[in-house]
Amino acid sequence: MSRHRISLQNLLLLFLLLCPAGVLSAQNPGDDEQDTLPGEDIRTVGGRYQGDVGLQINGYLWAPLFNIDPNAGSIKETGLGVGGGADFAVAYYLTANFGIGGFLDLGISSPVDQTNIRNYFLSVLVGPRISYDINVYTSKFTSHPLFSFPLGFGVAISATKFGDITNIIPVVKFDAGIYVNPFNQPEWSFGVSLHYWFAPEFTSTELSRIGNYLMIGIGVSLHSGL
Numbered sequence: 001m002s003r004h005r006i007s008l009q010n011l012l013l014l015f016l017l018l019c020p021a022g023v024l025s026a027q028n029p030g031d032d033e034q035d036t037l038p039g040e041d042i043r044t045v046g047g048r049y050q051g052d053v054g055l056q057i058n059g060y061l062w063a064p065l066f067n068i069d070p071n072a073g074s075i076k077e078t079g080l081g082v083g084g085g086a087d088f089a090v091a092y093y094l095t096a097n098f099g100i101g102g103f104l105d106l107g108i109s110s111p112v113d114q115t116n117i118r119n120y121f122l123s124v125l126v127g128p129r130i131s132y133d134i135n136v137y138t139s140k141f142t143s144h145p146l147f148s149f150p151l152g153f154g155v156a157i158s159a160t161k162f163g164d165i166t167n168i169i170p171v172v173k174f175d176a177g178i179y180v181n182p183f184n185q186p187e188w189s190f191g192v193s194l195h196y197w198f199a200p201e202f203t204s205t206e207l208s209r210i211g212n213y214l215m216i217g218i219g220v221s222l223h224s225g226l
Helices: 002-027
Strands: 053-069 074-076 083-093 098-109 121-135 145-164 164-179 190-199 209-224
Touching: 053 098, 053 121, 074 083, 083 121, 083 209, 098 145, 098 209, 121 164, 164 209
Parallel strands: none
Antiparallel strands: 053 074, 053 083, 053 209, 083 098, 098 121, 121 145, 145 164, 164 190, 190 209
């Protein structure tokens, strides 16, 4: 009887020792299948890492707000109505959040005065851009963010055409957006963005002005590792 009791105690002790190992194995399925070396960089799909590439594609409504007359210090109307266009921005990430790249904007608008509708306004902006993404994760176990708040700043050369007048002017642009990933697709998300840019145009006449413009866009953001 004494030997039998000792045997049961040994079995109970063995059971208690094996239970934690089984629980840990269930929490980490596939750990035995990962053949990795110490210090090796293991990247999850959709995670944010140095060396990633991001692309934003937006269609937008384009609203000329006002012109600032630097000579008189007054605000004047642009004479343009609401238009539309497309925005493309690409970034190479130096860190998980900070990226450098460039952007391209295409816009078109018609004049408020519809007596000469052929005097439409065309603009093409191209230039470098820096960005910083604020990523919000649902938990520390999520490999990709549920929300992303990209902030951008860029300078560009703008080629504009209004009727028979063509100008090439500098542009400074700020943008901010919010993108959401509700469908568990780690490499893309969709959302809205705001773009504000102003274009100083200085001449030797009273036509000098600083144009202020606002764009409201909706589109997709793609994020992928190299």
